[in-house]
Amino acid sequence: MEQKINPSLANWLKILGExxxxxxxxxxxxxxxxxxxxxESLSLSPNLISHHMSVLxxxxxxxxxxxxxxxxxxxxxxxxxxxxxVNTLFNAFFDEGRIQPNKSExxxxxx
Amino acid sequence: MEQKINPSLANWLKILGExxxxxxxxxxxxxxxxxxxxxESLSLSPNLISHHMSVLxxxxxxxxxxxxxxxxxxxxxxxxxxxxxVNTLFNAFFDEGRIQPNKSExxxxxx
DNA sequence: CATATAATTCAACCATCATTGAACTATTAT
DNA sequence: ATAATAGTTCAATGATGGTTGAATTATATG
Numbered sequence: 697m698e699q700k701i702n703p704s705l706a707n708w709l710k711i712l713g714e715x716x717x718x719x720x721x722x723x724x725x726x727x728x729x730x731x732x733x734x735x736e737s738l739s740l741s742p743n744l745i746s747h748h749m750s751v752l753x754x755x756x757x758x759x760x761x762x763x764x765x766x767x768x769x770x771x772x773x774x775x776x777x778x779x780x781x782v783n784t785l786f787n788a789f790f791d792e793g794r795i796q797p798n799k800s801e802x803x804x805x806x807x
Numbered sequence: 808m809e810q811k812i813n814p815s816l817a818n819w820l821k822i823l824g825e826x827x828x829x830x831x832x833x834x835x836x837x838x839x840x841x842x843x844x845x846x847e848s849l850s851l852s853p854n855l856i857s858h859h860m861s862v863l864x865x866x867x868x869x870x871x872x873x874x875x876x877x878x879x880x881x882x883x884x885x886x887x888x889x890x891x892x893v894n895t896l897f898n899a900f901f902d903e904g905r906i907q908p909n910k911s912e913x914x915x916x917x918x
Numbered sequence: 919c920a921t922a923t924a925a926t927t928c929a930a931c932c933a934t935c936a937t938t939g940a941a942c943t944a945t946t947a948t
Numbered sequence: 949a950t951a952a953t954a955g956t957t958c959a960a961t962g963a964t965g966g967t968t969g970a971a972t973t974a975t976a977t978g
Contacts, residue, residue, distance in 0.1 A: 705829065706823075706824055706825070706826040706829045707824075708824075709820045709821075709823050709824030709829070710820075710821075710824035710825075711824075712817075712820045712824075713817055713818075713819075713820030713821035713822075713823075713824045714817070714821075714935090714936075715817040716936085717936095718816065718817045718820070718900075722900070725905050725906050725907065726905070726907050727907030727908060727909055727910040728910065728913070729909040729910070729913040730913045730954090731954070731955070732954080733912070733913065740937095741937085741938075741939090742954075742955065742956090743937090743938080743939085743940095743955080743956070743957080744936080744937065744938080745955090746954095746955060746956055746957085747936080747937085747956090747957095748936090750956085762945095763915060765915055766915040766945075766946070766953095766954090767944080767945055767946085767954095768944075768945050768946065768953060768954040768955075769913075769915055769954065769955090770954080770955070771909060771913060773909060774906050776903055776906065779901060779903060779906075780903065782901060783898070783901050783903075786897055786901070787894070787898070789829075789833070790890060790893060790894050790897070792887055792890060792891065792894075794836050794837070795836050795885050795887065795890075796836065796837050796838030797838060798838055798840040798882060798884060799838040799839065799840070801844070802839070802840040802841045802844065802880075802882060804874060804876055804877040804880055825965090825966075827966085841924090842924070842925065843924080851967095852967085852968075852969090853924075853925065853926090854925080854926070854927080854967090854968080854969080854970095855966080855967065855968080856925090857924095857925060857926055857927085858926090858927095858966080858967085859966090861926085873975095877923095877924090877975075877976070878924095878974080878975055878976085879923060879924040879925075879974075879975050879976065880924065880925090881924080881925070919978105920977100920978085921976100921977080921978080922975105922976080922977075922978095923974100923975080923976075923977095924973105924974085924975080924976100925972105925973085925974080925975100926971105926972075926973070926974090927970105927971080927972065927973085928969105928970085928971075928972085929968105929969095929970090929971100930967105930968085930969090930970105931966105931967080931968080931969105932965100932966085932967080932968100933964105933965090933966080933967095934963105934964085934965085934966090935962100935963090935964085935965105936961105936962090936963080936964090937960105937961080937962080937963095938959105938960085938961075938962100939958105939959095939960095939961105940957105940958085940959090940960105941956105941957080941958075941959100942955105942956080942957070942958085943954100943955085943956070943957085944953100944954085944955080944956095945952100945953080945954080945955100946951100946952080946953075946954100947950100947951080947952075947953090948949105948950080948951075948952095
């Protein structure tokens with residue numbers, strides 16, 4: 697298992713911008729937590745799911761832990777603190793209050 | 808100029824997840840509006856800027872219009888309504904209130 | 919008309935990365 | 949020990965898309 701990185705906003709958007717990965721994340725948000733169910737509802741192969749889940753896991757937004765009774769199964773869950781961090785980064789950038797009017801230096805010098 | 812598309816959330820994240828494109832969008836948010844200034848501050852070639860700007864423009868988040876006095880220049884600005892739409896889409900998906908606890912069907916059947 | 923400037927378009931190249939199938943690891947069950 | 953199950957890792961493939969340089973369009977100027 698690789699080390700956790702602290703992604704920038706652009707990194708986050710790239711990680712989350714992959715359609716299948718966003719669908720997987722949505723499933724986990726909705727309470728689905730093991731690979732078998734993730735796979736059958738999206739009809740993705742196990743190794744592909746494993747790949748996308750490792751990306752989500754390494755980004756930090758998804759936590760993974762093995763089942764107590766049967767360690768073959770893995771349970772996924774959202775790391776709420778990381779999700780809040782993503783929300784903060786996004787909303788800080790896409791804040792409508794940040795939008796500035798066009799600066800006068802733009803274009804040909806009006807004379 | 809191509810037609811405007813109405814991107815899904817995954818599309819938006821992919822469009823905005825390109826580092827140079829996000830930097831360009833940031834410049835426009837901060838009031839920079841013509842290619843010359845966008846290029847010199849990020850040291851990107853004109854054709855590359857044109858490419859990224861066309862992606863932003865076709866997505867609808869950036870508006871482009873030619874200068875009244877010298878139509879060779881193009882002025883870019885943010886479409887606030889579209890930006891609000893992006894914010895709405897994002898915050899609807901990444902709403903912490905949506906997070907469900909793990910469903911009991913997950914993993915091996917506890918017996 | 920000819921030249922210069924701002925920007926776009928085009929073709930090619932290249933890197934990234936999602937996808938696939940097979941091999942492999944780990945755990946559980948018989 | 950053997951087989952079965954859940955999941956990962958590996959190598960290879962293929963598609964997407966960012967980047968580059970040259971050619972092209974559009975507008976403005978002498």
